Amino acid sequence: MQPKLGMILFAALVPALAAQQAQQPSVDAQPQPGEVVPARPGDEGAPRYHVDLPPDLANLPAAPMPVFSGVHRGPNLAVTFNPATGEETFLAVPEGPMAPYGWVTGSKVADDVNESLMRTFGGFTTITSQSFPWSAQCYMSFTQGGSGFRCSGTLIDARTMITAGHCVHEGPGGTWSGSVVVTPAYDGDANAFGSANGIHLGSWTGWTVSGSWSGDQGYVRLDRPVGALTSWLGYGYNSSNSFFDTSTFNMAGYPGFAGSSLQYAWGDFDRVYTDTMEADFSPTQPWIGGASGSGVYWINGSGNRYVYGNCSYSGPWPYTTSEYFGACRMTSSKFTYVRDTFIPGAYGSVVDYVPLDTNVGAGPVRAGALTTGLNYLVFNNSSANPASATVDMDVYLSSNDNISTADTKLSDQFFTWDFAAKSSVRVNGVNPTIPVSTTPGSYFVGVIVDEVDADDLNDDTDGWDAAPITIIEPVNSISLTGPASGLNGSTITLSYSGAPASAPFTLYRSRNLNGSTINGHPFSVGAPLASAKTGTTGAAGSGTINTKIMGTGLWYYELRVDRTVGATVYTHDSNAKRVNGL
Structure with a gap:
């Protein structure tokens, strides 16, 4: 019996993909000698990877899907657009001769879940998980003709998303989309992995010139390598129609009828053509506009996922229901262009360390105490495969999420790792101490790569990548000091330093160190408490306090100082000073 092409592909993939199942590697950082460097005035520069999300992101209308397919004559050229320069670049990509099938494996470093495999595109299921592969499914916002729209897409690289051609370009006589922002695992906010800007767009003249469904495939290059956090799917092509007739396919996207919810559908295709394929829905299925661009992917026996096309069009007109949908196939020429040109164009040949996703432990941290749970990701944003190297990292505390060398430097640390091209490692950082002089409030912790690499403008963790x-x-x-003892009824003098300046104080005395909480702040002295003295601290935060010993035996004195910032009162305390009444 002659095996089907799909079976040949499956057999070839199994041994080659075992390494892709590994989870995100990690390494422990080591401390380096260094001192805390206070924040200083200075220009922090523009925030890295700054994203302007539309205020009505969840309610953006779906981009119109192409109603009819144009007829393209002449070569189907790959075309890319640089929004920063307005430059278009055209490239002829040969269609053949090539092997009957091909693939590139994705990267799975996030936890994954299993899709439900059923052989019918009967409808959609709402997805609430943000694990892989849902983490690689993206909400795409953009403008066309001055209006905002939504589409969907699937990450096929750390910095590349596949989508529909009509999501990146209006089609014949139109222009390229503007303000493209991609948000993986969107569920009403961008908290899961943050967002990224589209800095290069790609499609085919079959779509941009002729409006043909055969060219309705688009690509978005991202400024921020968010795929290093989400993982990404592989992609492939298969020239045999029978592969699509006999295999179950999956897609997930953001159709307008579902608001901000990710929707998943699966099944087999009912009609397969040279450049497109179609599957029937239920006649009552609401119009799926907004799902345009969703990667249509196949899962092999090892659980690896490969995008073979994208959601392109739907019918019938007018758009109230979607009795069927059509997908634009990834043909051999599209595959070649993506693999050899579009994706490699995002990466240079010199190592480029990009830090992402700084985290610290939950809950407030007291000034003067260690943080907990510091970790961050470092991604090699290049095609270079350097030898194992030591990477120096600096940890900063900032009053905003624009981390820079003008902020308070908390620590120097380093890690050693053997990066491959486009690989990453999770670094378990050395927890720094928050300076005791830090004013209570809301801050951000971030890291900066302290190495010479290809691009020093992406060496810090700004925005979503900084940890609140x-x-x-x-x-x-x-500090509270004074005599060790004194006669009952006599006056002793206690000295204090390091207190907030010109602030009201209360000196407490107690017979025990059972602890108490005053204004939400822990004190060492316990009830019953007595106020031994009140007043105002000195202008330098230091001074003396005279108080009388009110009995024989052990007494414990502790100073409380309240500092008001705006409408908030912050309470500070001293050590407990023991005095023996004689």
Whole structure:
């Protein structure tokens, strides 16, 4: 029996893909000698990977799907557009002769879940998980003709998303889309992995010139390598129609009827053509506009996923229901262009370290205390495969999410790793200490790569990649000293330093160190408490306090100082000073 092409592809893939099942590698950072460097005035520069999300992102209308297919005559050229320069580039890509099938494997570094495999495109299922492969399914916002629209897409590289041609270009006589923003695993916000800007767009003259369904495939190159966080799917082509007739395919996207919810559908195709394929839906299926661009993918026996096309068109007109949908196939020429030109164009040949996704432990951190759970990802944003190297990293505390060397430098650390091209590692950082003098409030922790690499403009973690942190008052930040003993009824003098300046204070005395909480702040002295003295601290945050010993035996004194910032009162305390009444 002659095996089908799909069976040949499956057999060839199994041994080659075992390495793709590994989870994200990690490495422990090591401390380096260094001192805390306070923040200084200076220009922090523009935030890296700044994204302007439309305020009505969840309610953007679906981009119109092409109603009819134009007829393209002449060569179907690949065309790319650089929004920054307005330059279009055309490239002839030969259709053959090539092997009857081909593929490039994706990268799976995130947790994955299994799709439900049923042989009918009967409708959609709402997805709430943000694990792989859903993490690689993207909400795409953009403008055409001055209006905002939505489409969908699927990551097939750390910096490349496949989508529909009509999502990146209006078609014959039209222009390229503007303000393209891609948000993986969108569910009403961009909190899962952040967003990225589209900095290069690609399609085919079959679509941009002629409006043909055969060219309705688009590509978006991203400024931020968000795929290093989400993982990405592989992609491939198969010249045999029988492969599509006999295989189950999957797609997930953001049709307008579902608002901000990711929708998943699966099944087999009912009609397969040279450049497109179609599957029937239920006659009552709401119009799927917005799902345009969703990657149509196949899962092999090892669980690896390969995009073989994208959601392109739907019918019938007028758009109230979608009795069927059509997908634009990834042909051998499209595959060659994506593999050899579009994706490689995002990467240089010199190593480029890009830090992403800084995290710290949950909950507030007291000034003067260590942070917990510091970790961050470092991605080799290049095609270089360098030897194992030591990478120096600096950790900063910032009052905003634009991390720069003008912020407070908390620590120097390094890690050693053997990066492959377009690979990443999760670094378990050395937890730094928050300076005791830090004013309580909301801050961000971020890292900066302290190495010479291809691009020093992407060496810091800005925006979503910085970790929010809440800092609260330190404990025992005030030094309280004085005599070890004194006669009952006599006056002793206690000295303090390191207190907030010109702020109201209360000196407490107690017979025990059972602890108490005052204004939400922990104190060492316990109830019953007595106020031994009140007043205002000195202009330099230091001074003396005279108080009388009110009995024999052990007494414990602790100073409370309240500092008001705006409408908030922050409480500081001293060490507990023991005095023996004689």
